[in-house]
Amino acid sequence: MAGDTINIIDKSDLQDPERRGVMGIGIATGAVAAVGAGAACIPFIDSMNPTADVLAKATTEIDISDIAVGEVRTVIWQGKPVFVMHRTPEQIAGVQDNDGGKDPQADSERTQKPEWLIVVGVCTHLGCIPNTADYGWFCPCHGSVYDYSGRILEGPAPFNLEVPDYEFLTDTTVRIGKQV
Amino acid sequence: MKGVMAWIDERFPLSAIIRHELTDYPVPRNLNYWWNFGSLAGLMLVIQILTGLFLAMHYKADIGMAFDSIEHMMRDVNYGWLLRYIHSTGASAFFAVIFLHMGRTLYYGCYRKPRELMMWTGQILLLLVMGAAFMGYLLPWGQMSYWGATVITELFGALPVVGESIVILLRGDFVVGDATLTRFFVLHYLIPFLIAGLVVIHLVALHTVKSSNPEGVPQPEKDAIPFHPYYTLKDFLGVCIFLIIFLGLVFYSPSSFIMADNNVPADAMKTPPSIVPEWYFLPFYAILRAIPDTLSGVVAMGVATVIFAALPFLDRSRIPGGGRFRPVYRWSFAAFVLVVIALAWLGAQAAEEPYVTLSRILSVLYFAFFLTLPWVSRWEEKWLLQRGTLPKEVLDYMESEEKKANNGGQS
Numbered sequence: 001m002a003g004d005t006i007n008i009i010d011k012s013d014l015q016d017p018e019r020r021g022v023m024g025i026g027i028a029t030g031a032v033a034a035v036g037a038g039a040a041c042i043p044f045i046d047s048m049n050p051t052a053d054v055l056a057k058a059t060t061e062i063d064i065s066d067i068a069v070g071e072v073r074t075v076i077w078q079g080k081p082v083f084v085m086h087r088t089p090e091q092i093a094g095v096q097d098n099d100g101g102k103d104p105q106a107d108s109e110r111t112q113k114p115e116w117l118i119v120v121g122v123c124t125h126l127g128c129i130p131n132t133a134d135y136g137w138f139c140p141c142h143g144s145v146y147d148y149s150g151r152i153l154e155g156p157a158p159f160n161l162e163v164p165d166y167e168f169l170t171d172t173t174v175r176i177g178k179q180v
Numbered sequence: 181m182k183g184v185m186a187w188i189d190e191r192f193p194l195s196a197i198i199r200h201e202l203t204d205y206p207v208p209r210n211l212n213y214w215w216n217f218g219s220l221a222g223l224m225l226v227i228q229i230l231t232g233l234f235l236a237m238h239y240k241a242d243i244g245m246a247f248d249s250i251e252h253m254m255r256d257v258n259y260g261w262l263l264r265y266i267h268s269t270g271a272s273a274f275f276a277v278i279f280l281h282m283g284r285t286l287y288y289g290c291y292r293k294p295r296e297l298m299m300w301t302g303q304i305l306l307l308l309v310m311g312a313a314f315m316g317y318l319l320p321w322g323q324m325s326y327w328g329a330t331v332i333t334e335l336f337g338a339l340p341v342v343g344e345s346i347v348i349l350l351r352g353d354f355v356v357g358d359a360t361l362t363r364f365f366v367l368h369y370l371i372p373f374l375i376a377g378l379v380v381i382h383l384v385a386l387h388t389v390k391s392s393n394p395e396g397v398p399q400p401e402k403d404a405i406p407f408h409p410y411y412t413l414k415d416f417l418g419v420c421i422f423l424i425i426f427l428g429l430v431f432y433s434p435s436s437f438i439m440a441d442n443n444v445p446a447d448a449m450k451t452p453p454s455i456v457p458e459w460y461f462l463p464f465y466a467i468l469r470a471i472p473d474t475l476s477g478v479v480a481m482g483v484a485t486v487i488f489a490a491l492p493f494l495d496r497s498r499i500p501g502g503g504r505f506r507p508v509y510r511w512s513f514a515a516f517v518l519v520v521i522a523l524a525w526l527g528a529q530a531a532e533e534p535y536v537t538l539s540r541i542l543s544v545l546y547f548a549f550f551l552t553l554p555w556v557s558r559w560e561e562k563w564l565l566q567r568g569t570l571p572k573e574v575l576d577y578m579e580s581e582e583k584k585a586n587n588g589g590q591s
Contacts, residue, residue, distance in 0.1 A: 044234050051256040053256045
């Protein structure tokens, strides 16, 4: 190059459609970069999910051998209270002859063994913990009334108390929660 | 899309900013790969802020819980090991990139008029990054964390009269303790955002004075090329190569950047057999140790870290640029780099002979590079003009500068 004229670009092939091939490389590069950037987000977002020690609390094993007939024991599962109730025959009879209130469900669908009721003790209205009452439970926040099957009878709560996944490992040991 | 842009532009100069900073921003066409390290430093800042943010969601700034919360990240948090290793290796990568960026600035004389503010904002950025790194190092609450913070805060005790009370004030305790850890965490979290703000100022100043170039002779505007797409792509390629090396270290050698002793919880009753700072502090640490008097050592170390800001005044040559047309400057810069590397090596050695004497000699040479520059640069200029080998473009530029100066004096 003598330096007098700068003629780096050869204009003769400007109309050649082959020149567009470079666009494909550009788009492919961009696509790979986008996938990489997306994949790089995964560790960041996943780090906000429950950690291994929190997941370790996913199940709780409880010994029910010393819960007397008529007694309600509150145990902690995933940081939430779970009512484990050893129901009397009268209480069982009282809930088996009807389907509850506004969220109708048979008691047999809510229990594995009639004498054991296991429900999450969190009111389905706004998350308070109901207190035991002589008909079942009564939520102190907004007055929801639940029977001995944990079914909503009256008050603002829309649903029955949640029945968690649970399994009788032996006659006296229950594991609450799904094994991950 | 056009309608959206027009709607925004009526209210905020978005497309004007994009034009001014990116698509129309004129850049010399001859920048080499040494000019990539600014964008890489920006990338490292983003990586450190992001990983740091997500790590902070699991960290406990309490001396009873800090060490365990790091182990919790490593074992229990999803990808916590990855975020932590990116962050801990990232500190080293950040300094590596900054040092190369500074080396570029020194070699090519980028600190010279009209880029003084680039140099001074850059100098403050260096100090802020050093501060963030130092305070972040305490957070894992390991043995090295604890004794590193003890030694560095103790340095202020060398100040006459007020020394001891300043040390207690810094620590909020008689020793490095819970108060120290909590405030270091707060500052470690705060400083990156100060850095981000100062980076904006650094860039606004850059886009005002424009990039220098390897020749050092300013080029006419018509010879410049737009930043986008030329330098966006070149920076992107630099990012790709950098990430291959950086992530290679993160995945294959992350513990080379975590000293073994720091996997032992802090023990205020037992100092590890050898306390060595992280590699990026070693040259300055060597200067500190080279001087027998504590106060003078602290002052020398401080001056060694901030003396870069004086370079625009120290370099009195009228030959534009740095090493390209100035062989004496070029070779003295090369010697300076060797001195810094040797000091870093000495900083990691035990405080005994012959290392002490060597550290002293090299500390003197470190400062000699800066302090002799006013005379060396003038003498070199005279010698080169007499020799008559300077290219015409350089001489033309010197002449036009002289005219400008003379006209300025008359008006």
